[in-house]
Structures are given as C-alpha cells and as structure tokens.
Amino acid sequence: MANRNLKINIFRYNPAEPEKKPSMASYPFEELPGLTMFTVLNRIREELDRTLVFDFVCRAAICGSCAMIINGKPRLACKTLTKGLPKEITLLPLPVFKLIGDLSVDTGTWFRHISLKTEAWIHTSAKFDPTAVEERMDNETALRIYEPERCIECGCCIAGCATANIRDDFMGAATINRVARFMVDPRDERTPGQYFDVIGCDEGTFGCMGLMACDNNCPMEIPLQYQLAYVRRKMAAFGLGGWKGTGRTGEPQHHRAGRSAS
Amino acid sequence: MNLQDTIITDVLIIGAGLAGERAAVAARERGLGVTILSMVPPRRSHSTAAQGGMQASLGNSAMGQGDNPDIHFQDTVKGSDWGCDQEVARLFVEAVPIAVRQMSYWGVPWNRVTAGRKTLPDGRVIEDKKEFEGLITARDFGGTAKWRTCYTSDGTGHTLQYTMDSIVIAQGITVHDRTEAIALIHDGGKCLGVVVRCLRTGGLRVYLARATVIASGGYGRLYTASTNAVINEGTGMSLALDTGVVPLGNMEAVQFHPTGMVPVWILITEGARGDGGYLLDKNLYRFMPDYEPNKKELASRDVVSRRMVQHMRKGLGVDSPYGPHLWLDIRHLGAKHINTNLREIANICKNFNGIDPVRDLIPVRPTQHYSMGGVRTDIDGRAYGLKGLFAVGEAACWDLHGFNRLGGNSLAETIVAGMVVGEKIADYALGADLDWAYPLVKDAVRTQEERIAALASCRDGKENVFALKNEMGEVLMNYVGIFRTGEGLQKAVDQLTALYERSAHLGLHAPAVGANPEMTACLRLPGMIRLALCIAVGALARTESRGSHAREDFPKRDDANWLKRTLAYWDPGCLAPRLEYEPVKITSLPPGDRGYGESSTPKV
Numbered sequence A: 001m002a003n004r005n006l007k008i009n010i011f012r013y014n015p016a017e018p019e020k021k022p023s024m025a026s027y028p029f030e031e032l033p034g035l036t037m038f039t040v041l042n043r044i045r046e047e048l049d050r051t052l053v054f055d056f057v058c059r060a061a062i063c064g065s066c067a068m069i070i071n072g073k074p075r076l077a078c079k080t081l082t083k084g085l086p087k088e089i090t091l092l093p094l095p096v097f098k099l100i101g102d103l104s105v106d107t108g109t110w111f112r113h114i115s116l117k118t119e120a121w122i123h124t125s126a127k128f129d130p131t132a133v134e135e136r137m138d139n140e141t142a143l144r145i146y147e148p149e150r151c152i153e154c155g156c157c158i159a160g161c162a163t164a165n166i167r168d169d170f171m172g173a174a175t176i177n178r179v180a181r182f183m184v185d186p187r188d189e190r191t192p193g194q195y196f197d198v199i200g201c202d203e204g205t206f207g208c209m210g211l212m213a214c215d216n217n218c219p220m221e222i223p224l225q226y227q228l229a230y231v232r233r234k235m236a237a238f239g240l241g242g243w244k245g246t247g248r249t250g251e252p253q254h255h256r257a258g259r260s261a262s
Numbered sequence B: 001m002n003l004q005d006t007i008i009t010d011v012l013i014i015g016a017g018l019a020g021e022r023a024a025v026a027a028r029e030r031g032l033g034v035t036i037l038s039m040v041p042p043r044r045s046h047s048t049a050a051q052g053g054m055q056a057s058l059g060n061s062a063m064g065q066g067d068n069p070d071i072h073f074q075d076t077v078k079g080s081d082w083g084c085d086q087e088v089a090r091l092f093v094e095a096v097p098i099a100v101r102q103m104s105y106w107g108v109p110w111n112r113v114t115a116g117r118k119t120l121p122d123g124r125v126i127e128d129k130k131e132f133e134g135l136i137t138a139r140d141f142g143g144t145a146k147w148r149t150c151y152t153s154d155g156t157g158h159t160l161q162y163t164m165d166s167i168v169i170a171q172g173i174t175v176h177d178r179t180e181a182i183a184l185i186h187d188g189g190k191c192l193g194v195v196v197r198c199l200r201t202g203g204l205r206v207y208l209a210r211a212t213v214i215a216s217g218g219y220g221r222l223y224t225a226s227t228n229a230v231i232n233e234g235t236g237m238s239l240a241l242d243t244g245v246v247p248l249g250n251m252e253a254v255q256f257h258p259t260g261m262v263p264v265w266i267l268i269t270e271g272a273r274g275d276g277g278y279l280l281d282k283n284l285y286r287f288m289p290d291y292e293p294n295k296k297e298l299a300s301r302d303v304v305s306r307r308m309v310q311h312m313r314k315g316l317g318v319d320s321p322y323g324p325h326l327w328l329d330i331r332h333l334g335a336k337h338i339n340t341n342l343r344e345i346a347n348i349c350k351n352f353n354g355i356d357p358v359r360d361l362i363p364v365r366p367t368q369h370y371s372m373g374g375v376r377t378d379i380d381g382r383a384y385g386l387k388g389l390f391a392v393g394e395a396a397c398w399d400l401h402g403f404n405r406l407g408g409n410s411l412a413e414t415i416v417a418g419m420v421v422g423e424k425i426a427d428y429a430l431g432a433d434l435d436w437a438y439p440l441v442k443d444a445v446r447t448q449e450e451r452i453a454a455l456a457s458c459r460d461g462k463e464n465v466f467a468l469k470n471e472m473g474e475v476l477m478n479y480v481g482i483f484r485t486g487e488g489l490q491k492a493v494d495q496l497t498a499l500y501e502r503s504a505h506l507g508l509h510a511p512a513v514g515a516n517p518e519m520t521a522c523l524r525l526p527g528m529i530r531l532a533l534c535i536a537v538g539a540l541a542r543t544e545s546r547g548s549h550a551r552e553d554f555p556k557r558d559d560a561n562w563l564k565r566t567l568a569y570w571d572p573g574c575l576a577p578r579l580e581y582e583p584v585k586i587t588s589l590p591p592g593d594r595g596y597g598e599s600s601t602p603k604v
C-alpha cells in the first residue's frame, strides 16, 4: 500500500511579534508505518520550518508536556499515531492555558497555581522519625491512592471542559481528582471541613456541569467521572451536615488505622 | 545587562528533577532562600519517566528477608565492577532506607507487603509473612542478591517526583521553569552563579547565589537511540566542563538498557524481567540461561546487553527494517498481572507499537540509558575545581555507580544525594558570602550575548544544527556503543573532532524573535559535542573492559593499570579534552569476581 500524503495544518502565533496575526500554516508530510505526531512535528521543524514551537519531553506519554488539540480533540501528541487520523490533520494549542507560542501552552504555571490553591500535599501533624520503620498501610489503600495519583497534569481534561472554557476560575477535573487522591490517603489529616473549604464550591466540585468530556479525554484513562462523583458525594454529604463515616475502605475517617501499627 | 534581570538567592539549583528538588528541600529546611531553575515544569522532568523502582534494603518482602545495607553495598560495588567510590557507596546504602521511608511520610504510595503464599512465574513458591504485612514491599531487579526494589506499580518515578514537588510547593520554594542555564559565572576559583536564557522569551537573566548546584540529569540524547527524554542533552555537565577547571568523571561509562522497544526506543522497564519476563531469539528460544546460568535475564544491565548483542551477532536476532532485535516475552505472566502491575508497559506497547503484550512478543534491543559519568564531586557533593559549586543526581559523578549502575540505584541516588549533599550545600551556603564582582558578571553575560548575536547573523557560517546533531548521534551509536574497539573509537574521535570544528560555524537558518527553538539547539550543540568527545577519548584511552565499558581488543578488567577514575578537563580553546586519572577508593571490598558476566561463566 502506498504511503498516504498527509496535510498537517498548524496554528502559528508568536507572542513576541504581536503585530503579526495568528494564522494557520500547512505542511505536506509523507506518512510512514507507526508514525506518531512526535516524529511529524520534529521533522517539520528540522526540515520545513525551524521556528515552529511545541513541547515534548518524555515522548512516551508519561510527562504530560505535549497535549494539543488534534482534529478537534485534546490529546497527547506523542502517543497519537497518524494511522487513526484522516489525511488532513489540524493542530491547535490547548485553550484555557496561556499561549507561549504556536502549539506550546503554559500548563506548568496553571497546575502549580492549582496545587498551591488546593494545598495538594500531605497535611500531617506527625513528625518524621528517621529511626523508625515506616507506617503500615494496606496494599489496597496504596493502590487506591495510586489510581488518581497517576494524573500527569497534561491539561487535556481542562482544555476539553465546557465549564473551564467559559469560566476562568473553574478548577477542573485534574484538580478535583488530585484532591480525591489526598482524600483517600490515610496520611492526610485534613478534615472534611477543610476539604470543603478548598473544593466544595462553584469553582470546584459544584461547578462541574456533568458533561464528562474529561473522562473521555484523559490519556491516562483515569476514571475521572468516578473520582469527581466521589468528591462531590463527600462534599455534598459534608454540606448537608456531616460526613458519614461508614468504615468503607478508603474513606478519610480511616486515617489513623495504620498509624499505630508499626 | 541590566540589574533588573538579576536574581539573587542563597542556593541556586539547576534542575527540578528528583535530585534537585530533594536538595532544595534540604536547604530550605535549614532556613535558606532557594531558587530552582528548570527547562520544563518540575513534574515534567525526566525522573517521572522512571517506572521500575528504587532500591532500599528494607528486607520486608519474602524474597528480601535478611537483606541489609551490607548486602546492598556488595551488590552496588560488584555492579560497578569495582569502579565506584566505596565510601560513597557505604554512606548511600546506610541512608537509603531512611530516604525511602521519608518519601513515604511525604506521601509516596509505595506498594505494600500482602501476606500469603505466592507462586512465582518460574514455579517457586514464596510466602510473605503476616508480621511484615503493610510494610513497603520490593520487587526483583537485575544484579541484586535480594529483592530490594521498592516501587509504586509502574510509576515509581512519577509518584516520587510528584510527592517531592508537592513538598517543594508546600515549602514555598521558588521555581523558575522554562529557563535554561547556559553558562556558569566564575572567577576560576569560585562559582558565583549562572547566566540563564528564558525559554519563553529568549531573554537573558543573571542568577547570583552563595551556592550553585548542578542537578540537570543525564546526557542520553547525545546518542541517536536513547530511552531518555528529549531534554536530556547533558547541558548541566557542559556548563561545568566549559569552565575549564571542573572535570567530568568517567564519561566513558555509558549504560545501555537491555530492553529499549524497537523502533521508538521507549524503555520497557526491568520490572518486566524482574517479574519473570524472558528474552527470546528468532527461534523463540530462551537464550539467557545459556550465557548466565545463575542470574539469567537478571544479570546486571551491562552483562545482559552484551549477551544480547553477542547472540544477535550469531545471526539469531529477528530481522526488521530497523535492524536486528530480540523478543521480550511476558505473556506467561497473565493478563491480570500485566494489566495491573505492568500496566504502563502494556500501554506503551499498545500506544507506540500497536501490540498487546498479553498476546504479543515485544521487540527489544539494547538502547542508551544512563550516564554513570558526570560532574566529578567529592563525597560531600562539592564539584572539583570550583568553590560554591555542587552536583547531585545523574549529572554528577559522586561515584556511586562506577562503570555500571544497578537498576533502582539511580532513583535511590537522587533522593539520598539530595538529602545528604543538601545538608552540605546548606552548611556551605550558611558560611559563605555572596560575591558580587560586577565586571565578571557583565563579561559572562556579554560572552553569551555575543554568541547569540553571531548565531542570529550567521557571522561565522551557516552550518545546520540539526544535521550536525544527527551526525554526532550516529558516530556515538556506531563506535562508542556496547562493544568498542581501538580502531572504532579512533574513528569516533576523528569524526567528532571534525564535527566540533564545524559547530563553530553554526548559524540560524530561520531567525525569529523570542525563544527560537533553533537558537536553543545551536547554543547547546557545541557543548554536547564536547561531552561526546569526553566519552570517546576516555573510552579510547581505557585499554581494559570494566562494567559497561567493553573493549573487544581488551576484553579483561585490568586492575593493575586501570583501577582508576578518568577525569576529563576541557582547556579553553582546545579541540579535545585533557585526561587525568585518580585512584578509586576501595575501603572494604577488594576487586574480585562479580558472580555474573563474562569473567565468571564459561564461554558459550
């Protein structure tokens, strides 16, 4: 079978030259077997246009650097094979995030801000004792923390979210998922009320309109719908006058279960 | 230069990977002001790509019973082929259990021991005891006597980096991402700070600090086929080398990972073999037990990589448009195991090769993976040659790894070095003055401004940066790879020298305002070729085989002449590095047999 001749349309804008309007540029590209957008973009830059700006780091769908809109959908470019796409491929930078140039956007600053805002770190009063063995945790709990922890902060869920696109302050699925990660972690001592202050608002879990594009767009296949529902349920329960601890595994009241064991 | 673009801090850290962030936290906890620079947002650093795990002799798992720092020490020294600094190795093995537990305290969801009997893929039955249930468990990695590699499923680097960065954020440490340090500012005796290029705007800034730390990771991308992230171009090591007074240690020690996936070179973690994966040849024959009856697929990386090449040279590789390769077979581990414990491998195979390892074989070939060499430091992490300069992590030659790093010892090194050296950095910074020699700083900036202007105007020529870079990568692949010969290395040196001369004539083909990516590449390339020359010249001079450095014309380790570390200096204006040597510190384990590898097993 002859290789397809692809047409790659790329959004171009350099903020250092505000006098030049944003535009689309087209590049011809001969498809090869197993071709990914990583190779396409690098070869376009090396062979056709050296000024093209985009971001790749791991090129293995691990670091979250390379998200962009590919034929209308937010995706990681490095793990997008051309094979599944039509001959004409259009690349746009992610919306919502600040544009750095062409296909590069500032997800780093955005996520750092959100980490600060939600205090996305373990809150504990325990002091680290270098002479003690580690606190015990059951493996199921460790795996349950790991599930939302896998988020690579690529921004696909945010870029594809209707709410985030119309409201600057909406924290988006990745943020709520990150909060869920701490809520299921017995080491984090934050109370439901403290979580509520962070996320139990319109910018957070109650701003979600439930369209669930995030769930479809997540390249890590994190069950965002489930994580969002989990946080929303917890927050609603708290808002309605009490977080009912039932002892089901993974709920925050479990906290101290592991603490005395070691 | 204007003073508005000058930033002053106590401790300046170049690199926001695990090593840099851990060191930053140590210094911050001592009350110092810390600024971290990174080419990318910290959580995009290459550390996140590590999947397999981190070694610590906790001895909690069934197959880790009886483990202790002594055994970890022996494995590390043997693994290094006696090339490592044994004082450093000792300090490391003692500290690493603390480091792992502290990461747990900070939030890493380490996989835990579950009690009960389990049948391993090879039929052995093991039992995890109730008394260890809930403690941090470990998996098997190559070159270790015990199961010692702590992990979080297939995302150990990710969870470590995210946790470390969460502490950096919690402590309010300043991070300037999308910045690249392009030159150290120094007076020949002391480091004052760095000149930085902003990768958002292309503008230059100055950072002055009491202590400067290189934590910039490895140089894998000098090679065409590397498992490393695309930003791993060794820039931090170049900065040190360019001073003319700071040497790089053992640059010829380059690790190849046995299982880079053909043809994209994405790493298939050692966990796949640790969990029971096999290597097969074109006849689907499992060949490793023939070469390594004891350790089989789990001999150290250098050994497995060489055995694979040896086997392919016998014509037993699988032919492909990308050259011969072998198969990695994990099918017998079962869908459940593969889709949970090895999920990221399954994803990589699906996404980047369209194959499902539950049913399909994975095409693999040894691929450049890790740089044992780097900025030579003493045991306190102080770079040789310049006061106030430190190095940690893969960028450093602290010399924990000698001529071969054990899988899982690198993540461990980043955290331990960050923790231990971080204290030394703090000690130093607390006692040091901030030097503020304006003319020196101004000169350093002007030199960089002139380089940039010359490239933009093609003052010295119009050599093509991408073409030169590709040629460099090919030379290293062809002549400075897994097996080396004097003849091949001489070719490499000659060709790299020619490329280096041409790199003085780089010019932009497409000038653009702002952070032009072609300019970024042009600024890096000459330094990268200098590193490549350090590797090739060091390898040519070392007429023995040790660890990952395998000379076909000198197949034996030669302790009488070569139990020493290479130090490569780059004298200003020269076309080649100048080599010096220093003795390797042997404290308790004299050179002997590794128990695996060519010297220990009969010829096949």
Ligand SMILES: Cc1cc2nc3c(=O)[nH]c(=O)nc-3n(C[C@H](O)[C@H](O)[C@H](O)COP(=O)(O)OP(=O)(O)OC[C@H]3O[C@@H](n4cnc5c(N)ncnc54)[C@H](O)[C@@H]3O)c2cc1C
Binding pocket: B014, B015, B016, B017, B018, B019, B020, B037, B038, B039, B040, B042, B045, B046, B047, B048, B049, B050, B051, B052, B053, B054, B055, B156, B157, B179, B180, B181, B182, B215, B216, B217, B218, B227, B228, B229, B231, B232, B235, B236, B267, B269, B369, B370, B392, B393, B394, B395, B407, B408, B409, B410, B411, B412, B414
């Ligand atoms: C695919 C893969 C898998 C691996 N798996 C394992 C494993 O399972 N176990 C294990 O022990 N080891 C593993 N390793 C090795 C290990 O991941 C690395 O050695 C380690 O993470 C390096 O950490 P680091 O902090 O030194 O550098 P990095 O994490 O590479 O960070 C370097 C930092 O420096 C910054 N930087 C670089 N240059 C500059 C500059 N000029 N200016 C400003 N900033 C700069 C970068 O932006 C980055 O933030 C693996 C390596 C690879 C390639």
Ligand code: FES
Binding pocket: A055, A056, A057, A058, A059, A060, A061, A062, A063, A064, A065, A066, A067, A076, A077, A078, A079
């Ligand atoms: S480059 Fe890392 S996710 Fe695509």
